[in-house]
Amino acid sequence: xxxxxxxxxxxxxxxxxxxxxxxxxxxxxxxxxxxxxxxxxxxxxxxxxxxxxxxxxxxxxxxxxxxxxxxxxxxxxxxxxxxxxxxxxxxxxxxxxxxxxxxxxxxxxxxxxxxxxxxxxxxxxxxxxxxxxxxxxxxxxxxxxxxxxxxxxxxxxxxxxxxxxxxxxxxxxxxxxxxxxxxxxxxxxxxxxxxxxxxxxxxxxxxxxxxxxxxxxxxxxxxxxxxxxxxxxxxxxxxxxxxxxxxxxxxxxxxxxxxxxxxxxxxxxxxxxxxxxxxxxxxxxxxxxxxxxxxxxxxxxxxxxxxxxxxxxxxxxxxxxxxxxxxxxxxxxxxxxxxxxxxxxxxxxxxxxxxxxxxxxxxxxxxxxxxxxxxxxxxxxxxxxxxxxxxxxxxxxxxxxxx
Amino acid sequence: xxxxxxxxxxxxxxxxxxxxxxxxxxxxxxxxxxxxxxxxxxxxxxxxxxxxxxxxxxxxxxxxxxxxxxxxxxxxxxxxxxxxxxxxxxxxxxxxxxxxxxxxxxxxxxxxxxxxxxxxxxxxxxxxxxxxxxxxxxxxxxxxxxxxxxxxxxxxxxxxxxxxxxxxxxxxxxxxxxxxxxxxxxxxxxxxxxxxxxxxxxxxxxxxxxxxxxxxxxxxxxxxxxxxxxxxxxxxxxxxxxxxxxxxxxxxxxxxxxxxxxxxxxxxxxxxxxxxxxxxxxxxxxxxxxxxxxxxxxxxxxxxxxxxxxxxxxxxxxxxxxxxxxxxxxxxxxxxxxxxxxxxxxxxxxxxxxxxxxxxxxxxxxxxxxxxxxxxxxxxxxxxxxxxxxxxxxxxxxxxxxxxxxxxxxxxxxxxxxxxxxxxxxxxxxxxxxxxxxxxxxxxxxxxxxxxxxxxxxxxxxxxxxxxxxxxxxx
Numbered sequence: 109x110x111x112x113x114x115x116x117x118x119x120x121x122x123x124x125x126x127x128x129x130x131x132x133x134x135x136x137x138x139x140x141x142x143x144x145x146x147x148x149x150x151x152x153x154x155x156x157x158x159x160x161x162x163x164x165x166x167x168x169x170x171x172x173x174x175x176x177x178x179x180x181x182x183x184x185x186x187x188x189x190x191x192x193x194x195x196x197x198x199x200x201x202x203x204x205x206x207x208x209x210x211x212x213x214x215x216x217x218x219x220x221x222x223x224x225x226x227x228x229x230x231x232x233x234x235x236x237x238x239x240x241x242x243x244x245x246x247x248x249x250x251x252x253x254x255x256x257x258x259x260x261x262x263x264x265x266x267x268x269x270x271x272x273x274x275x276x277x278x279x280x281x282x283x284x285x286x287x288x289x290x291x292x293x294x295x296x297x298x299x300x301x302x303x304x305x306x307x308x309x310x311x312x313x314x315x316x317x318x319x320x321x322x323x324x325x326x327x328x329x330x331x332x333x334x335x336x337x338x339x340x341x342x343x344x345x346x347x348x349x350x351x352x353x354x355x356x357x358x359x360x361x362x363x364x365x366x367x368x369x370x371x372x373x374x375x376x377x378x379x380x381x382x383x384x385x386x387x388x389x390x391x392x393x394x395x396x397x398x399x400x401x402x403x404x405x406x407x408x409x410x411x412x413x414x415x416x417x418x419x420x421x422x423x424x425x426x427x428x429x430x431x432x433x434x435x436x437x438x439x440x441x442x443x444x445x446x447x448x449x450x451x452x453x454x455x456x457x458x459x460x461x462x463x464x465x466x467x468x469x470x471x472x473x474x475x476x477x478x479x480x481x482x483x484x485x486x487x488x489x490x491x492x493x494x495x496x497x498x499x500x501x502x503x504x505x506x507x508x509x510x511x
Numbered sequence: 512x513x514x515x516x517x518x519x520x521x522x523x524x525x526x527x528x529x530x531x532x533x534x535x536x537x538x539x540x541x542x543x544x545x546x547x548x549x550x551x552x553x554x555x556x557x558x559x560x561x562x563x564x565x566x567x568x569x570x571x572x573x574x575x576x577x578x579x580x581x582x583x584x585x586x587x588x589x590x591x592x593x594x595x596x597x598x599x600x601x602x603x604x605x606x607x608x609x610x611x612x613x614x615x616x617x618x619x620x621x622x623x624x625x626x627x628x629x630x631x632x633x634x635x636x637x638x639x640x641x642x643x644x645x646x647x648x649x650x651x652x653x654x655x656x657x658x659x660x661x662x663x664x665x666x667x668x669x670x671x672x673x674x675x676x677x678x679x680x681x682x683x684x685x686x687x688x689x690x691x692x693x694x695x696x697x698x699x700x701x702x703x704x705x706x707x708x709x710x711x712x713x714x715x716x717x718x719x720x721x722x723x724x725x726x727x728x729x730x731x732x733x734x735x736x737x738x739x740x741x742x743x744x745x746x747x748x749x750x751x752x753x754x755x756x757x758x759x760x761x762x763x764x765x766x767x768x769x770x771x772x773x774x775x776x777x778x779x780x781x782x783x784x785x786x787x788x789x790x791x792x793x794x795x796x797x798x799x800x801x802x803x804x805x806x807x808x809x810x811x812x813x814x815x816x817x818x819x820x821x822x823x824x825x826x827x828x829x830x831x832x833x834x835x836x837x838x839x840x841x842x843x844x845x846x847x848x849x850x851x852x853x854x855x856x857x858x859x860x861x862x863x864x865x866x867x868x869x870x871x872x873x874x875x876x877x878x879x880x881x882x883x884x885x886x887x888x889x890x891x892x893x894x895x896x897x898x899x900x901x902x903x904x905x906x907x908x909x910x911x912x913x914x915x916x917x918x919x920x921x922x923x924x925x926x927x928x929x930x931x932x933x934x935x936x937x938x939x940x941x942x943x944x945x946x947x948x949x950x951x952x953x954x955x956x957x958x959x960x961x962x963x964x965x966x967x968x969x970x971x972x973x974x975x976x977x978x979x980x981x982x983x984x985x986x
Contacts, residue, residue: 120521120524123528124895124898124899124902127906128901128902128905131905131906131908131909132905134909134912135908135909135912138909138912138915138916139912139935141916141919142915142919142931142935145919146928146931239553266550266554273554296551297698298555299551299554301698302554305559332565359565363564363565387673418673450626451626453624454625454626457624457625457641458623462624
């Protein structure tokens with residue numbers, strides 16, 4: 109014990125001195141980094157702003173070639189500003205304007221310059237060049253970007269993925285998908301998803317073979333991409349995917365079917381509305397609700413009696429949009445499920461239609477002449493009162509848990 | 512006596528060494544982590560999340576107790592949050608001031624027929640209202656439950672979305688905060704069950720109509736110290752711990768949780784003092800008990816601005832309460848310590864909290880006393896004593912400057928160079944006497960807890976608009 113204490117004492121004195129030196133160096137380094145960064149950024153952005161101002165003022169002359177290329181080509185900042193300006197304009201340009209800008213980049217050698225940068229620069233400069241190359245949306249950009257996907261550095265891969273996302277081209281999507289499925293592109297989900305969505309939205313069919321090949325977390329990721337891009341363009345494949353093992357895929361099918369023909373979509377949606385996973389049922393009911401078809405009512409009525417609160421709400425939302433709401437309410441009443449009735453009342457209240465419905469029922473003497481009409485009015489009033497009673501119930505876990 | 516002092520000094524030295532080493536490790540991990548996160552932000556497309564049909568609805572729950580001064584701008588800012596399917600539930604937790612009246616007047620509240628199931632035990636609910644101006648706003652008027660946890664539970668009962676976000680009613684969420692935090696959750700919705708955003712200090716900023724127009728550093732030293740503390744706690748602490756999936760706290764001021772997970776964990780513990788920490792600890796326990804794969808993440812870019820105590824007295828009360836909350840959450844979970852089934856939480860995160868957070872005031876006070884006595888009786892050379900003090904001072908200052916650098920490298924909310932200069936200066940001033948005062952408040956908290964004094968002492972507030980006005984600050 110004593111030797112240990114001695115060791116600490118002797119070590120402590122030497123350590124403290126070193127620690128002081130370390131701390132002082134650390135502080136100097138950190139403070140210097142903050143100050144230097146501020147200074148450099150300020151100078152850089154001031155100069156860039158000047159160059160951009162010049163470019164903006166003379167943009168038409170530059171593009172038309174009235175200001176000779178030699179005048180600005182040698183000035184690095186001016187060239188940078190022109191590239192930035194072209195790419196920014198490309199983002200909002202229509203096809204003709206975009207093509208014109210691309211021709212300008214090619215004619216002036218700026219396109220070649222960007223391509224060269226992606227090959228010869230290193231580190232963050234190369235990454236920035238890759239993103240810029242993608243932003244040109246030029247078909248010739250894809251090859252260089254795809255080559256960068258195989259770079260060992262994850263930062264470079266990420267920049268290539270961002271660049272490919274900007275192109276939005278099918279070939280770019282396929283190159284990424286190949287590598288994702290092969291496991292050679294392990295990047296954060298958001299970046300990959302964004303890129304894949306951008307490149308497959310126009311043609312979701314591209315995803316199908318890879319979805320069948322993939323497994324584990326990669327398949328989950330592709331399923332989420334499919335959920336975003338799935339459309340009726342998938343045709344019969346959509347129906348096949350309705351029985352996929354992954355709930356994400358089934359949910360994506362349910363969403364996509366909402367945009368299909370009712371006759372085509374209904375059987376699959378009815379099946380998905382009875383899925384084991386609540387969010388698949390929810391999507392199916394949401395899609396069914398969009399059709400406003402009376403043939404979908406039995407499925408929606410089953411949905412409003414669902415064990416999951418979110419599913420009940422969506423079904424109630426869809427039912428409350430139907431034209432014959434009084435008829436629908438009678439049907440809900442017939443289910444004898446108090447939670448279904450409460451979901452309907454809550455939804456009607458949310459849309460501000462509850463009081464109107466009660467008033468309409470009260471003034472509908474024909475309907476009130478029948479027992480069914482009276483029963484409905486009573487149920488509505490009692491149901492609304494029930495909601496208040498439930499709220500005032502002493503808080504206890506014994507309250508039936510149908511959520 | 513000398514032997515005892517020798518042991519005490521050496522223990523304190525080792526404690527201090529490990530403590531500093533852990534801060535240094537956290538700083539390095541956080542710098543790497545935020546660099547990575549910043550790169551990923553470049554490919555973040557908020558408009559895609561906003562337009563996506565898969566983006567799940569969220570319920571914002573804002574418990575309010577006597578928040579008359581800040582409730583209207585706060586609710587306005589919540590309703591202004593940019594999110595496709597949003598529901599805002601304000602819980603009037605038995606306020607004795609005009610909180611409910613102000614809400615009724617500003618948002619034209621009308622009684623709502625809404626399904627309320629008391630899944631979680633709360634104080635009785637008196638009424639539920641919906642705004643006629645904006646139907647997304649629901650106000651639950653309930654009897655005072657004596658804690659924010661009780662009010663949050665009532666909000667959870669009402670919430671109709673699969674994700675809930677509890678925010679303080681005296682806080683302002685940036686309009687893209689939910690989209691940003693959900694982006695991280697949607698990256699892996701199966702595993703990410705909760706996410707915390709960053710909380711920043713509102714005092715001193717320019718606020719117009721419930722929106723921050725300019726971020727400014729306050730002029731009051733006590734608030735600037737807190738700015739540094741918040742930067743350190745979030746940009747270094749949370750970022751570092753989250754990297755290893757060891758986040759044990761998601762700030763009660765801003766955190767998104769999967770509702771089903773919170774409900775199955777039993778919601779907030781109504782008697783908890785630090786309900787946010789307590790909930791996260793119970794969620795960890797539940798997930799690890801069930802051997803489920805899960806992640807609790809920290810996302811540094813979505814911002815919640817909050818009013819911090821502007822006076823020493825109210826700051827002292829807040830810190831004493833935080834310390835009580837820490838004990839209150841750690842003690843019931845002591846059985847998680849060093850148990851293999853609780854993985855890194857049981858073997859690294861919780862022991863760290865016990866030793867370097869909970870017991871820190873005791874260790875530090877005893878250590879300082881031992882060193883002073885040893886120096887006084889000549890056991891410790893005066894040279895070493897001074898060197899040790901300088902080391903302690905410089906190292907702590909370095910970590911704080913590291914937090915400022917982290918802010919500079921990433922989010923740069925303080926644009927004015929004078930604000931940054933003030934921040935750096937205060938990194939050096941923070942060590943004395945603020946740090947010692949902080950130790951005393953935390954000891955007070957521990958003392959109050961052991962005596963059973965768990966009474967909620969409200970913070971002195973000037974209201975959001977007033978707190979945010981730099982002019983008020985200078986006056």
